[in-house]
Structure formats: C-alpha cells, structure tokens
Amino acid sequence: MSAEPAESGDDTSAVVGLTTGALARRLGVSPTTLRSWDRRYGLGPAVRSQGRHRRWGPRDIAMAEEMCRLTATGAPPAEAARVARLRFGTAGPATPAAASGAASAAAYRPGGAGSGLPLGDVRQECRGLARAAVRLDAPELEQRLVEAVGRYGLVRTWEELMVPTLRAVGRKWESSGDRYVEVEHLLSWHISSTLRSVPLLLPRTAPPAGAPPVVLACTPGEQHTLPLEALTAALGARGVPTRTLGAAVPAEALLACVRRTGPVAAVLWSQTRSTASTPLARHVAGLEWGPSGARRRPVVLPAGPGWDRRAGAGFPHCSGLRDAVETLSGLYGDEGGVGHTHTG
Template structure:
C-alpha cells in the first residue's frame, strides 16, 4: 500500500471514489482538479485534502452540476476551508465497510461495502467504463457469491428505491447498471472452468411474464465457477417453450425464477416437476428449484425445493452432481 504521508496513486483514489483512472486524469487536465503536490514533479500523488476535493467533484457531478462548474466549487472548497476528509487507507475502518454513509451517489445505500458505494457513484454519473472496471475488480477479489450479494444487489436495490421515489428519475441509471452487471455475470459464466461433461445440464428460466433475469444470470455464473453444465433461457420463457426445453435437454434440475407473486406459475412448476424422461425402466424427473421471492407463501410441492439465496441454490444443485457445497468459491 502507498505511504499516505506522500499521498496515494491515481489508480487507488479512482477505486475509492468509484471512477475510472482516466476520468480522474481527465478532470485534472480539463478542469485543474489535480493534486496540490506531484511526486518528482510528474506523478500524481493524492493527499487527503486532494481526495476530499475529488469527493466533492463526484458529489456535484452526480447531482447534475456541469463538470466545469463542479470543478470550480470543488477547488474553492479546498482552498477556502478545511474540507471534510473522507476515509483514507490508514483510518481504522472495519474490513469492507465504510465508517459513515458519506455523500456522493445520492442513492439510499445504508451500511454497505465501500465497493458498493463506489459502484453507485459511477452508475449515477453514467460512467460506464468505471462501472465495468469496478465490477471486474469485485468479482476478481471477492468471488461471484460475495460480489453478487454484497456489492451488486445492494446497489441495484438502491437504484430501484430511488427510481420508485423520484417520479421515474434514475431509470437510465438502472438500465446502465443492469446492463453492465449482466455483462459481467455472463463474462464470468463464459470464463468458468471449461467442461466437456456429458452430464445432464441445469435449465435456468424465468417464468412467463417475468423479466427479472439477473438473479438467474448470477446463478449461471456461480454454477460455471464450479464447472457445472447449464442451459440459460432468460426472461419470460413461454410455458410451451419451457416444456420443450426440459424434454429435449433432460436436465438434472430446473431453476424457475419469479420476482413477484403475480408471476409465480405454480401449475407450470408442478408440470415441470412431473416431466419424466429417459429410457423405460430408468425414467427420471428433474428437481425444480423455486427461485425468487414470488414463490413465497406456499410450501413447495413434492419434487420441488425453494432455496433462500444464491449460496443455497448453488449448494443444492452441486449436491445433485455429487459435489460438496463447501467447495463453492465465495
């Protein structure tokens, strides 16, 4: 870690604030939002006061202030008074958590990991490259399960709450964030351990009328981390298409996602659980996982399970393949 007495690097400060290093350098070149002192006269090294200035720049641009105007205000804040210094690397903060909510994203995040706060900042600014970079770092550092549950989901929920309470504002933020999360999850699924296994796959599908497919994409990525075969069919799969997919693929399990009770299709779930295939004398039916909050309120029927979250879903499916759940990367 850099010596904080001499400041931290541009890459480090960019990760802390949820922006790309290119954005930080661009602000310096265009608007004079740079460190007061440079190491060897060339390399940018950011002091706590410099970071506070960048933090103010992030807060203002996220609230819609034009960058040039935000830069003037941020520079004045540094020179006119002692700014409120954000947490720096040598501050005693619990691992993965911020000491206080702090300004910047305008989203109701609450007590979350610092990475979620940075992701929210980048999303509100519509800084796609920063969002992509932060998601890649989160997956590499924490693994799929932790990155999904503690970074991606809290940020998505905060955007959704902001959208609902602001008369359809922030819709563009939700779309950008969802697209980049989907891209990161699909990339993680593709780069999982290569498998040429003849084993029957897991079918992943949203019930008819259900458009929320990101949780299933997270499950697909988690199964890919373990080298388990999947077939992803995505959002709003028609009942006839799901029936055909199950009969043609002969899956070990079928995960059906329902976000709300209005989309939960219990008759379809029972039909899938009762679909038998294979040779005569050795016919079998898939285990049906009722995934998502839409299935709550009614006990699972025979042949069905209702996992409470991503780790449990991965564990249940792994055991169907004879693998211990504890080996999942978290």
C-alpha cells in the same frame, strides 16, 4: 494516511498530502478518474512533490469531494468541476461567479445532501460502484465489476456488491418519481456483461461428459433475468452444464425444452407473486422421460421472491445464489452421474 494541513495559510506551500491512489480509495473512485478530472477540468492537486508526483492537499481534496457529490446527484461533470473549483479553488468569500455556479449546480441536486443512493452498511467497493453508476461512468463500472469478480469471485461479488447496488438504485428510482432509470439500465447492462464474461475471468471446470443440463428460465411474464444470469455463470464455473432460456418464457416453450433436454433440474425464476405459477412448477415436475421402468423426472427449483411459502410448498427452497449453486451441483455424482428422481 490522512491529509496534513500546510504550515501556513497558503495550501500551495504544502508538500505533504494524499497520493492519487489514497484519495481514490477515500472517495471510492479509480485513480484513472482523478487523473481524467485533472486533465479535462483542471481539477487536480495544486502542488506536486519532487519527481512530479501528485500530492492532494486539504483544498484539493475538498474540490474532489465536491466533484463527487455533485456528479452523484446528476450534475454534468464539466459543470460540477466548474462549481467545485469556484468553491474551493481560491481562498476568501464566494464571488458572484461562485454563487452563480452554485445556483446552477443546485438544479442538479433534487434531494440535497442526502440525494445519494441509499446503500446503508455496505462494502466500500459498493459505494465506489454506486458513484460510478450515478455518474453514468461506463468505463469505471466495467473496471470495478471485473476487478471485483477477479478479487472476490462471482458469488461474493454478486451478493456483496452487485445486489446491494442494484437494490439501492431501485429504491432511489421508486422514491424519485421515475428518475434514475438510466442509472438502473446502465448498471444492469454492465452487470449482465460481466456475468457473461465470467468464463473468461475465472477458472472453469469442464462439465461431466454426457451429463444432462440444468434448465433455467423466467416464468411467463417475468422480465428480471439478472439472477438467472448470475446462477448460470456460477454453475458454469462449477462445471454444471446449463440451458438458460431468459425472460418471460412461455409455458409451452419451457415444457418443450425440458422434454427435449431431459434436465437434471429446472430453475423457475419469479420476481413477483403475480408471475409465480405453482401449476406450471407442478407440470414441469411431473414430466417424465426414459425407458419403462427407469423413468426420470426433473427436480424443480422455484427461485426468487415471487415464490412465497404457499406457492413454493412441496419444492426445494434455496436462500440465495450460494445455496442454489450448492444444491444444484449436489445433484451430480462424483463421476458425472446425476441424482434424477426415478419413478417405477
């Protein structure tokens, strides 16, 4: 549904326009955010229909769009709302106050009209998530992430919403002289919180009784844990027991964990080539336990962009989260048995 212009030049006579929900979908924000802007900054529809329902006319929509644009470039919400009202709240040429407000807001527009996150061709929900991240709107981030997991499931949300937004923030960070660091940190925090909440958000299959786990660890020196957290959550939803060690696991600690837990597999995450250690992967793959004649070894799965063809040669390869979940789940038999590698 699109906004229809008023019959006269005065927008206050318009009775047909966008509902709050329709405008929220158009802008990629939540209806709660629009109501908050109206309550806090007076940035709301000038006209309400019978029954006090909000109807956003063309000028109201322009103000909301300007609010989104300014906050997405780093302007404080109160300042962005003031400038948006000055520009679109009254008809006629810009006043000196409006010009002053525009100059003030310009200080928060380092990249001009193109300073938003470089998302490319993504889902509309991804754009809404990005806007909330740039605005540092923590409640909006949390709500959008939880709703997405409930609607699309974890794997699809990770691949189509979380990862594209994280990559866009990373590209913006690299190209803007270390600005937007706070955006990346806030977004990563809320994605991590959502991943850890998956057992409360989605149905969960009970692990097979007595089944050995999958060990997940970042290689020594590797600090990027979100992909491992996503894999841990996805495996848990499939009933696969896990032991996740987190960031920068020392080699000795990883080897000790494998010896003590006897895992069906060990996932070694590396984000960069400098942290991908082929000797460590081979050492883990060579560990054995169990009685003589029935010795067992773990399947080692090098994961992440740090493992190129050379570093990951001789090991299984997975193209993404969905593939890794299927590969690791497939190591468990129908009755809880596990496809360990046996040696004589």
